[in-house]
Amino acid sequence: MLEFDDIQHMLLTRAPAITGRYEFLSFGTPAQGRAWLRRVLPIVQSAAAATASVDSEKRWVSVAFTWNGLRAVGVDEGSLASFPAEFREGMVARARMLGDTGANHPDNWVGGLASPDLHAIAILFARSEEERGRCVKEHDAFLAETHGVKVLSSLDLEATPPFDHAHDHFGYRDRLTQPEIEGTGVEPSPGSGAPLKAGEFILGYDDELGPVHGLPKPDVLSRNGSFMAYRRLQEHVGAFRDFLRQNAATPDEQELLAAKLMGRWRSGAPLVLAPDRDDPALAADRQRNNNFDYGKMDPLGYAIPLGAHIRRMNPRDTAANINRRRMLRRGATYGPPLADASPEDGRERGVAAFVLCASLIRQFEFAQNVWINDKDFHELGNERDPIIGTQDGTFEFKIPKRPIRRKITGLPAFTTVRGGAYFFLPGLRALRWISELGL
């Protein structure tokens, strides 16, 4: 039985927010860090509380720590050593393996995210801009009273219009494929597979292999927690549109090329089910928009190219062990939208997202290292994920087509990693336990 009243809301629910803010924090002394946590703790909601109040609530708050942050609030060395090596090392130390090289290298990250002084993140999702403003003011006020807690940086989130469906700055509909967790009562949409064991995402429960060993100690700290990989991905909308114009003659062909890169039309309709033209009704229909496979329906990639983004992020029936690789995704877009007819304005916009999982090395790092950045994925030879892979102009993208495939060489980077970090998102009891250390 899942402890909905202990699991932080963002693991199991999605707040109906259109704005928000991430604040990246650094603590002076452990006592100062814990004093901050005690102040913020009452407004961190559980999944149960967030579900009960979803219609009336205006803002949702989550708190998570880096490994350095757990030490900074006074967690003992024995407990710190019990966390997995990849979390202890942090995202910066794992950069090369993750593909964070060149422009994506941590040396180029912003907001102090590559610094060992990054200790915690406070995540705010808000129903309106007004509510965000009120919350930021409130947080500023108690930061002024809580000495020794520094905001390294912050990032305001803005949903991009139109607001009737979630999408990124490139215009691709988002949130179409999410694994569902056994015990939440949510039925997966057709084609999404069976619900997965909670232990794939939440510590303290059985995972797909059964009971899980070697969890961080003590149990009160790890139970109902989850690991989170944060990625701030700038989207180069101007470069993306230029690429479509340069590589496709008509607006219809540009749309098709955009769809080939993603594997879905920007509406969200999957190319396996709508190979030749967009089908917005299919895109919006949860009963149909995920109901496809690759092995039987598109083995050679004539609909969705073998290297397309969605084929990499969820190879469905064409990968072994897939239930041990799934991840939950949360987050939002940031920065101003770029109007359709506008040239690139040089302002930063993108996606600031969290990948939540029980094992960073087995889930997030595998996806990043193998699915996204392995140039030999599906025997492609010289390709990386065309949307979020590390691109430096030397890779290609092949579009299977009869009689002869199309090969686009010198694919530019449409995204750049501007920052990232590994966090641990504790359950509420664990947050209380941390806040009371030393009392």
Next chain:
Amino acid sequence: MADRQNDAAARIKAAAKEGDWTQPRAMAIPKEGYFELEKGRYGPIFPKTPANYGFTIIAKIKPGREEAVRAHGMTLQTAVDGKPDCLETLKLHYLRWQVFPIEGALYFMYQGIIDTDFDKYTEDAVMIFTSLGVDTVFTNLEGFPEDWKTNPEAFIKFVREHHHPSFVEYGEYPFVSAVEIKKALRIKQSLSEMLDSMQ
């Protein structure tokens, strides 16, 4: 010597990038098993050689377990007979299992030639071997973790610790993947069928 080795390695690396299979090649490899340390998820990444990627796991067999180890040969054969594509994910060319004596003790050697680096699909290998029942061959080896069934990380650590990298590898048709070889053979077969149909 080290410079010469690095130069030669750079040339071979360039040939690997080009996928130049026309010229047989050999590659001498430093003692560590790699030219420069590049970390994968679980440890150093061993380079692609003319014989592609691979691993060699050597471990001591527990006394009296030789027959149990050998019996797993048939387990693997039965598994592949029953489901010929059961190992597909591992991107294998060849597997070789051997038992040999050293100073009165018996050792098990497990070699694989694969098309992807050793680090990438480690967990999948563990999972597939578990599902085929082949994993239990390891329980006959000294040092294998007792809790391997519930502790895949310990399984991975054992494999890593018992891997002995090559110091030279040779390829008669270097860098070619199993998929490419099968594609070429399929084309040859299709061509002969086409020629037959024109008789």
